[in-house]
Amino acid sequence: MINVAVLGYGTVGSGVVEVINRNQNIVSKRAGQDIKVKYVLDLRDFPGDPVEEILVHDYNIIVNDPEVDIVVEVMGGVNPAYSFVKSALEAGKSVATSNKELVAVHGAELLAVAKANNVNFLFEASVGGGIPIIRSIIRSLTADDITEITGILNGTTNYILSKMSDEGSDFESVLKIAQEKGYAERNPEADVEGYDACRKIAILTSLVCGKQVNYEDIYTEGITKITDIDIKYAKAMDCTIKLFGTTKFEGDKIYSMVAPFIIPTNHVLGNVNDVFNGVFMHGNMLGDTMFYGKGAGKLPTASAVVSDVVDEAKHMGRNIMTIWEQDKMELADILDFQCKFFARVKSTKEEVEACFGNVTYLEIPEASDEIAFLTDKISEKDFQEKIKNLDLIYRIRTTL
Ligand code: HSE
Numbered sequence: 001m002i003n004v005a006v007l008g009y010g011t012v013g014s015g016v017v018e019v020i021n022r023n024q025n026i027v028s029k030r031a032g033q034d035i036k037v038k039y040v041l042d043l044r045d046f047p048g049d050p051v052e053e054i055l056v057h058d059y060n061i062i063v064n065d066p067e068v069d070i071v072v073e074v075m076g077g078v079n080p081a082y083s084f085v086k087s088a089l090e091a092g093k094s095v096a097t098s099n100k101e102l103v104a105v106h107g108a109e110l111l112a113v114a115k116a117n118n119v120n121f122l123f124e125a126s127v128g129g130g131i132p133i134i135r136s137i138i139r140s141l142t143a144d145d146i147t148e149i150t151g152i153l154n155g156t157t158n159y160i161l162s163k164m165s166d167e168g169s170d171f172e173s174v175l176k177i178a179q180e181k182g183y184a185e186r187n188p189e190a191d192v193e194g195y196d197a198c199r200k201i202a203i204l205t206s207l208v209c210g211k212q213v214n215y216e217d218i219y220t221e222g223i224t225k226i227t228d229i230d231i232k233y234a235k236a237m238d239c240t241i242k243l244f245g246t247t248k249f250e251g252d253k254i255y256s257m258v259a260p261f262i263i264p265t266n267h268v269l270g271n272v273n274d275v276f277n278g279v280f281m282h283g284n285m286l287g288d289t290m291f292y293g294k295g296a297g298k299l300p301t302a303s304a305v306v307s308d309v310v311d312e313a314k315h316m317g318r319n320i321m322t323i324w325e326q327d328k329m330e331l332a333d334i335l336d337f338q339c340k341f342f343a344r345v346k347s348t349k350e351e352v353e354a355c356f357g358n359v360t361y362l363e364i365p366e367a368s369d370e371i372a373f374l375t376d377k378i379s380e381k382d383f384q385e386k387i388k389n390l391d392l393i394y395r396i397r398t399t400l
Contacts (some may be wrong), residue, residue, distance in 0.1 A: 002031060002313045003038040005062040007084060008075035009051060012098050012125070013040065015302030016072055017051060020309075027306060031313035038068060063087050070312050072305055073097040082106055089113045089121060094316075096308035098125035098301055104199040104215045107206065108326040115319045122308035122320075127153065127200040128277045130300030131293040132307070137207045137281075138322050144283025146208045150246040153200040155275035155296035156184045156191035157223050157243045161231075161260075162273040165240060170228050183275060193222035194243060194258040201245030204279075205256050207322075208247070211329035219257040219334040225394060226260055232364050233342065233372055234262050240270055241396065253332035262342050262398040335381035340400050344372045344393040355386040374400065 004020070006013050017037055020027055028034045039062050040051050062068055063084075071088040073095055075081050081102045085095050090113060097103065102110075103126045114121035124134045128151070137146075152158050156178060163174045175192065178184035190196045202215035223243050234241050239262045247256040263270055268290050272278035277295025282288050294300035311320070344367070345352065352359060352373055359373040370393060375383065387395065 001034045001036060002069045002309075002316075003036055003067050004070045004072060004309060005039040005041065005065075005068045006037060006072045006074065007041045007059070007062075007081075008073070009040050009042040009044070009046065009055070010074065010076075011298045012074040012301050012305065013042070013072070014051075015298035016074060016305050019299065019302045019306045023306075027310060031310045033313060035309060035313060038065075059084055063091050063093075068093055069316065070094045070096065070309055072309065073099055073102070074305065075099070076101065078102055078105055085110060085121070086113055089117050089119055092117055092119055094120040094122070094312035096122050096124075096305050096312060098123070098305050100126040100196070100199045100203060104202045107203060108212050108324045111322050111324050112326065118317060118319055120312045120315055120320050122311060123203075124308050125301045125304035127203050128279055128291065129155070129293070129295040129297060130303050131277055131279065131291045131295065132304070133204065133279050133291050134207065135307075136291065137204065141281065141283055141286065141289070144285045145249075146281060146283050147249050148247070148282040149201070149204050149208060149279065150244055150269065150281075151197075151201065151204070151279035152242050152269055152272045152277050153197040153245045153279070153295065154191055154194075154243060155277060155294075156188065157194075157197070158272065158277070158295075159183050159275045160192070161223060161226070161241055161243065164226070164228060165231050165235070168228055168231070171224060171226060192224050194220045197243060197245040197258045201247060201256060201258060204245075205247040205254070206324055206329070208249075209254065209329045210323040211325050211327050213256065213329050213331065217256075217331050219259070221257075221259040223260050226396070227394070229344075229364070229367050230394065230396060232366055233344070233362055236362060236364050237262070237400075238265055239263060239398075239400070240265050242269060242272070244269075248337075250332075253336075254329065255332050255334060255337045257334055257337070260396055262396050262400065264400065267399060335384070336379055338377050338379050340377050340398045341375045341383050341395050342372070342398050343375065343387060343390075343395040344370050346370055346391040346393060351390055355389050374398065
């Protein structure tokens with residue numbers, strides 16, 4: 001029998017209890033022994049909920065109980081999650097978490113603590129919700145030199161961009177609908193400004209490098225400045241706009257950023273819509289590979305957390321080797337990153353050509369009072385230097 005304690009009875013925590021209870025036979029069979037939730041920790045009370053009988057308010061009850069084998073941390077935020085997780089590992093308990101803030105900041109250190117205590121620290125649900133991307137990087141794509149990892153890693157912004165595209169609506173009105181439907185938080189900053197995707201690409205990049213990639217070093221731009229006009233231009237090019245978390249490994253340089261990109265609709269991530277996530281990777285032997293699924297939500301996220309519980313039950317007393325050292329990995333300067341840019345300006349074609357030479361112009365009936373164009377492939381630095389001479393409305397990077 002494996003006893004589990006769940007820290008936090010919010011959306012994901014209640015999902016974890018539900019997955020373990022509803023799939024009791026399957027989960028226990030795959031774990032090789034019965035899995036039981038012994039405690040749920042939350043500050044709140046839940047009168048009438050079956051969990052009431054196992055609810056505790058004091059973490060010490062869990063960490064001091066030698067019968068607890070696995071702690072599930074689904075509280076979110078760095079504190080007190082960090083101290084709870086660290087003390088659980090030091091007490092010889094494995095930990096499964098969905099907490100991307102915690103993993104992005106302390107993942108390498110907590111893996112080292114787990115190794116020192118011969119237990120496991122697993123975090124499949126921290127990126128891509130139910131998509132098994134972390135286990136794939138750590139345990140499956142081990143024969144390849146990974147040259148690119150690009151993902152639609154945030155369900156909220158993907159929902160907003162998809163609806164703007166489907167309905168021709170502007171950002172603010174779609175955000176309001178997303179909030180009413182519970183897809184977007186009341187304070188949506190972490191999602192719409194790209195901070196959530198930034199932590200997720202930092203985790204994936206760290207795992208590919210085997211070293212610490214600090215999320216603060218990743219250039220991050222959200223979707224708040226995208227307008228319905230930008231989407232119309234994208235459609236006119238048979239393209240769509242997606243918020244990418246992307247890392248490219250070019251020789252000894254690693255370029256990582258979160259930003260909206262104009263991509264062809266037939267791009268491998270072009271049809272990842274609504275709250276779905278998609279992750280594209282390229283390996284030098286494997287070639288292209290793509291992962292798709294529900295990147296958020298109660299049961300998909302809980303499914304990934306419980307898959308970690310199963311893995312930990314199968315590896316009691318044995319650390320699963322995960323290479324993520326605490327040494328910092330330096331990222332290359334994004335100013336040297338090259339791509340084609342789409343730009344909208346209040347300038348003349350002569351002025352555009354004086355700066356960028358021959359460009360491809362784009363026209364849509366809804367924006368007859370401006371000039372829109374696509375540059376050749378140039379560096380971020382070059383683009384910034386040249387565009388200074390024009391009256392820029394907005395620009396978006398492209399994969400074209
Ligand atoms: N806010 C996140 C998203 C939740 O929209 O993807 C899952 O990490």
